[in-house]
Every structure is written in structure tokens, then in C-alpha cells.
Amino acid sequence: MDQNGNRKSIPFNRPFCVGKELYYIAQAVMVDSHISGDGRFTKLCHKWLEETLGTSKALLTHSCTAALEMAAILCDLGPGDEVVLPSFTFVSTANAFVLRGATPVFVDIRHDNLTIDEKLLEQALTPRTKAVVPVHYAGTACEMDEIMSIAASRGMIVIEDAAQALLSTYNGAYLGTMGSFGCLSFHETKNVISGEGGALLINDPAYVERAEIIREKGTNRCRFFRGEVDKYSWVDLGSSFLPSELIGAFLYAQLEHAEQIVKTRRAIFDRYYRQLEPLAEKELLILPIIASRRSSNGHMFYIITRSLEERTGLIRYLKEQDVSAIFHYVPLHSSPAGRKYGRVAGRMDVTDDMSDRLLRLPLYFEMTDKEVDRVVELVWDFYSSVG
Numbered sequence: 001m002d003q004n005g006n007r008k009s010i011p012f013n014r015p016f017c018v019g020k021e022l023y024y025i026a027q028a029v030m031v032d033s034h035i036s037g038d039g040r041f042t043k044l045c046h047k048w049l050e051e052t053l054g055t056s057k058a059l060l061t062h063s064c065t066a067a068l069e070m071a072a073i074l075c076d077l078g079p080g081d082e083v084v085l086p087s088f089t090f091v092s093t094a095n096a097f098v099l100r101g102a103t104p105v106f107v108d109i110r111h112d113n114l115t116i117d118e119k120l121l122e123q124a125l126t127p128r129t130k131a132v133v134p135v136h137y138a139g140t141a142c143e144m145d146e147i148m149s150i151a152a153s154r155g156m157i158v159i160e161d162a163a164q165a166l167l168s169t170y171n172g173a174y175l176g177t178m179g180s181f182g183c184l185s186f187h188e189t190k191n192v193i194s195g196e197g198g199a200l201l202i203n204d205p206a207y208v209e210r211a212e213i214i215r216e217k218g219t220n221r222c223r224f225f226r227g228e229v230d231k232y233s234w235v236d237l238g239s240s241f242l243p244s245e246l247i248g249a250f251l252y253a254q255l256e257h258a259e260q261i262v263k264t265r266r267a268i269f270d271r272y273y274r275q276l277e278p279l280a281e282k283e284l285l286i287l288p289i290i291a292s293r294r295s296s297n298g299h300m301f302y303i304i305t306r307s308l309e310e311r312t313g314l315i316r317y318l319k320e321q322d323v324s325a326i327f328h329y330v331p332l333h334s335s336p337a338g339r340k341y342g343r344v345a346g347r348m349d350v351t352d353d354m355s356d357r358l359l360r361l362p363l364y365f366e367m368t369d370k371e372v373d374r375v376v377e378l379v380w381d382f383y384s385s386v387g
């Protein structure tokens with residue numbers, strides 16, 4: 001209740017500050033007098049990502065979309081080339097490659113963790129397949145051993161879409177550090193945020209120099225600033241992919257508390273899980289698999305309802321009580337641009353089914369135990385009414 005005795009609404013997501021975000025922004029403006037890109041705070045973010053995650057080079061971008069677009073340019077893809085990816089993902093995973101003229105080839109996902117089904121990879125490959133993009137949905141790792149070994153045997157580049165997966169691990173390695181490239185997002189709906197924001201992790205050092213050029217409008221300005229060339233010029237394709245220092249300053253303050261953010265979100269995840277488990281035992285709904293909890297970053301808590309109608313009913317019921325729960329992707333293979341620019345490899349049964357039945361419950365850093373408990377109680381109420 002608020003001061004007026006009204007029930008407080010529970011949003012799906014709420015952006016937050018954890019530390020010195022606003023202080024660092026003031027420092028960038030007042031002390032450094034540097035608010036365009038690649039100032040002190042951007043460099044601190046690069047260092048944090050490189051040292052914490054273990055990658056040869058991290059470059060901040062203005063979004064994960066931008067990081068994916070940079071990766072697509074670095075792969076030298078063109079018309080006729082194919083890129084294999086799940087259909088159950090955000091549009092940017094495919095769009096980045098379509099912008100280069102390449103064709104996205106959609107593969108179905110696994111039932112258990114909703115990531116690309118590695119057993120369906122081989123059937124999707126052709127002599128034109130140049131890259132594969134595993135998407136670590138909900139911060140849960142794809143089957144990277146199998147994907148990496150298929151990619152290696154076929155000479156394909158691996159680009160991890162780790163937009164949701166900062167600090168999640170797979171066999172001890174951080175997600176985003178196993179493929180040639182990893183793409184992170186700091187959009188306000190992700191775990192660690194800067195409003196809009198992202199990073200390209202370059203795990204294969206051979207791509208570092210060209211990545212710096214592509215990010216700086218196709219110029220060798222980075223080498224100029226390091227004193228390696230005496231003037232800078234246009235040397236390659238590129239665009240302006242770097243964020244302002246204001247974003248870097250906000251982000252660095254968040255990165256300083258990244259472990260705490262993940263710990264908090266995992267605790268919320270666990271609280272949901274414990275209290276909803278009896279409903280899963282009664283087979284009224286399905287919960288995310290427990291195995292992934294240990295290595296995942298608590299990015300998302302979803303449930304799988306028994307039908308589309310039941311999901312619609314539950315969304316409506318929660319909304320009437322001022323709780324915002326939302327479904328997720330419209331599969332790319334059935335969306336207008338996906339049909340125009342891409343093709344499917346095999347059946348999309350799991351993708352279609354899951355996109356009808358998946359529902360994401362509210363989960364944000366400042367969510368209180370009481371708020372979690374209220375959502376849980378409403379879900380229980382709903383299921384006791386439908387039986």
C-alpha cells in the first residue's frame with residue numbers, strides 16, 4: 001500500500017541505481033570535461049569486462065544490436081552467405097546479418113532450456129553456412145561444447161548472443177567468451193544496465209584491430225590516439241558504434257556492483273521457484289530447469305502454462321491486480337521480415353509451442369520479498385480457480 005492506501009502496482013521491470021552512477025556522470029562532465037566516447041569511464045568498463053570475464057578485448061557499443069552488427073561486419077558476410085540461429089530470439093540476432101545481405105537460417109530450440117537445439121545444427125548447414133549464433137536465453141547457457149565442435153569441424157565462426165547472460169557460466173567459462181565474438185546488452189531490461197548499451201567481446205585476438213576501426217567509423221583513430229600513426233584516415237567499412245561517456249560512467253558504477261546484482265536476482269529467482277514448485281509438481285505449469293540455476297545469472301523467471309488460453313487468462317488476472325507479466329518473442333521465422341529474409345531448417349514445433357505458452361514474471365533488482373510473495377499468491381489464486 002502507498003500513503004493513500006492504494007495497492008502498489010508491480011511492474012515487469014524497473015531500472016535502478018546501485019552505487020555511484022550519477023556521481024560518475026558528474027565526474028565525466030565536471031572533472032574530465034569528456035562526454036564523447038572512450039574517456040576514462042569507458043576504459044574502466046573495458047578493463048572490468050576484460051579482467052572479470054577473461055577476453056582479449058572488450059569494446060563498449062551503444063547496444064547489443066550494435067555489437068551484433070559489428071560482429072557481422074567482422075565476419076565479412078555477404079549475399080548468399082548463411083547464418084544459423086534460433087527463431088526464438090530478439091530481432092537483432094537476425095537483423096544484424098540481414099543488413100550484410102546474408103540469410104538467417106532458423107533452427108528449433110530445446111524443450112528444456114529454450115536454447116538452440118544443437119542436435120538440429122548439422123541438418124541446417126550448407127556449403128554457404130559461415131556462422132552460427134547461439135543465444136543464451138534467460139542467461140542459460142547453450143550446449144556450447146557440441147556447438148563449438150560442430151563449428152570447428154565445419155569452419156564456421158561462432159558469435160554468442162549473450163545479451164541476457166552477463167556473468168552466467170558454462171563449465172566455468174563466462175558466457176560470451178567462448179565463440180570468436182560475444183555480444184552483451186546493458187539495456188534497462190537486462191541485469192546490469194546503462195539505459196541503452198552493449199559490448200562486443202572479441203575472444204579471437206586476430207579481430208581486435210579491425211574491430212576498433214569498424215567501431216570508429218572505419219577510421220584508424222584508435223591507433224592515432226595511441227600514437228601509432230601520425231594522422232588518421234578512412235581505412236575500412238564502419239559506423240559510429242561507440243557510446244557516449246555518460247553511458248560509460250553510469251555503466252561502470254553498475255559493473256562495480258555486478259556480483260551483488262546477480263546475487264540479488266538469483267535470490268528472487270529462488271524465492272519464486274521454491275514457492276511455485278508445488279504447482280509444477282501438480283503439473284499445472286512448468287518451471288525453468290533446476291540444473292541451469294547454479295550457473296545462470298538470474299536474468300529471468302518464466303513459467304510455461306498449459307495452453308495459450310490459460311496464459312492469456314493468467315496475464316489478464318495479474319493485470320487486474322496491477323501486476324505486469326509478459327510473454328516473449330514472436331518467433332522470427334513467422335514474422336514478416338523473417339519470412340522475407342530468412343528460411344527455416346526443419347520443423348519449428350518447440351519454438352511455436354513455447355512462444356505460445358511462456359510467461360515472464362516480474363523480476364528486478366529492487367523487488368522486495370513481499371512483492372515476490374504477492375505475485376506468487378496471485379499465481380496460486382489463479383490456478384486454484386482454474387483447477
Ligand SMILES: *Cc1c(COP(=O)(O)O)cnc(C)c1O
Pocket residue numbers: 062063064065066089090092093135161163164184185186187196197198
Ligand atoms: C536484449 C537483447 C538484444 C538486443 O539488445 P540491445 O542492447 O537492446 O540492442 C539482442 N539479443 C537478445 C537475445 C536480447 O535479449
